[in-house]
Amino acid sequence: MTSNSLALPAPRSRALLKHPIIARYAPIATMVAALVAIWYIAAVAMNWSLVRDGFEREETTYATTDVLLGTMEAERPLLPAPHQVLEAFYDGVFGYPPLAPRSLVYHALVTLSATLLGFFLGALFGVVLALLIVHSRVLKRGLLPWIICSQMVPVLALAPIFIVVLGALGLHGLLPKSIISAYLCFFPVAIGMVKGFTSPEPLQLELMRTWSATPRQVLWKLRWPASVPYLFTSLKVAVSISLVGAIVAELPTGAEAGIGARLLSGSYYGQTIQLWAALVAAAVLASALIGVIGLIERAVARRMGAR
Structure with a gap:
């Protein structure tokens, strides 16, 4: 009885994976998630020395987490993080009137x-x-x-x-x-x-x-x-x-x-x-x-x- 009840979710999960919507969009979502993850890793790697040099010029004490967070919020990064690009895109589309020069x-x-x-x-x-x-x-x-x-x-x-x-x-x-x-x-x-x-x-x-x-x-x-x-x-x-x-x-x-x-x-x-x-x-x-x-x-x- 117990073994049968534990075996029930497996067919349901397989049926869920075969749902047309999931079967169609799951590969795309997986690829997008992988690209976003790679993008974040590249942003950290490319902006690390830039943010670290900024802390050293200001002669302030910093930790590794400070540099890591700085790579995500740099004002002029070598490679902006995805959320920075999305924020700028959202601001450019909805932050100004449609016919404004900055829109x-x-x-x-x-x-x-x-x-x-x-x-x-x-x-x-x-x-x-x-x-x-x-x-x-x-x-x-x-x-x-x-x-x-x-x-x-x-x-x-x-x-x-x-x-x-x-x-x-x-x-x-x-x-x-x-x-x-x-x-x-x-x-x-x-x-x-x-x-x-x-x-x-x-x-x-x-x-x-x-x-x-x-x-x-x-x-x-x-x-x-x-x-x-x-x-x-x-x-x-x-x-x-x-x-x-x-x-x-x-x-x-x-x-x-x-x-x-x-x-x-x-x-x-x-x-x-x-x-x-x-x-x-x-x-x-x-x-x-x-x-x-x-x-x-x-x-x-x-x-x-x-x-």
């Missing part, structure tokens, strides 16, 4: 505007390139290698050139940043859509020809529906790259607003906590954009009859 929401909106415009231009250009490549064997041989080569030059080297050339043409403000963003994000869309447009099997194409379908009908009735999964996968990659392009474009211009501007000011004045908070804001913004595309993907999939 992270304001800077995120500035970067978001360039990101969305660049994403739209780059995605549209990528789809058009994919259509041209699929329907022309000459363009496939002559254009596709150049599309791949265009991504071999680092954007940090190209961004100042774009800014100077576009500025000489009288283009300032949002458009140059969007063009740099579009330059980065058109590539995954073009490559993904080429794969998507060519994904129908030869038997399906032969069947469309048997029905005397025109090239336009083949495109809209067969190639486009087959390319939808590739499209949304490419868009998820492209929107994150577009955000990176918008941030990078803000660096050589010395912008006063935007996530890139926050990174610049944090670097200039040694405000590492501000710098990390801006990085967290960029990560949150990228996650939100990818989430929106995911929701649109699900809606389109339901519209097309997927379960």
Whole structure:
């Protein structure tokens, strides 16, 4: 009787571990917890000598616990602790009015505007390139290698050139940043859509020809529906790259607003906590954009009859 009663919790615990929510999010939570632990250890290791030297300069007595606590609360640490970054992020989002110059929401909106415009231009250009490549064997041989080569030059080297050339043409403000963003994000869309447009099997194409379908009908009735999964996968990659392009474009211009501007000011004045908070804001913004595309993907999939 006693042995049976002691054996009961084991199946329950196994059933709990197999719960869909726990099975789905437990690996993510474990990885996040491990990364946070490593982050704290790295913060202590990197800030230890900085805090200890501060105590010695003040010629005050200190213990090991004082140095340990100091590494968690340093004003200008080499590596801020996670709670310091979260506090700065929370203060930047909720501590000021949304359109105040010191608000992270304001800077995120500035970067978001360039990101969305660049994403739209780059995605549209990528789809058009994919259509041209699929329907022309000459363009496939002559254009596709150049599309791949265009991504071999680092954007940090190209961004100042774009800014100077576009500025000489009288283009300032949002458009140059969007063009740099579009330059980065058109590539995954073009490559993904080429794969998507060519994904129908030869038997399906032969069947469309048997029905005397025109090239336009083949495109809209067969190639486009087959390319939808590739499209949304490419868009998820492209929107994150577009955000990176918008941030990078803000660096050589010395912008006063935007996530890139926050990174610049944090670097200039040694405000590492501000710098990390801006990085967290960029990560949150990228996650939100990818989430929106995911929701649109699900809606389109339901519209097309997927379960």
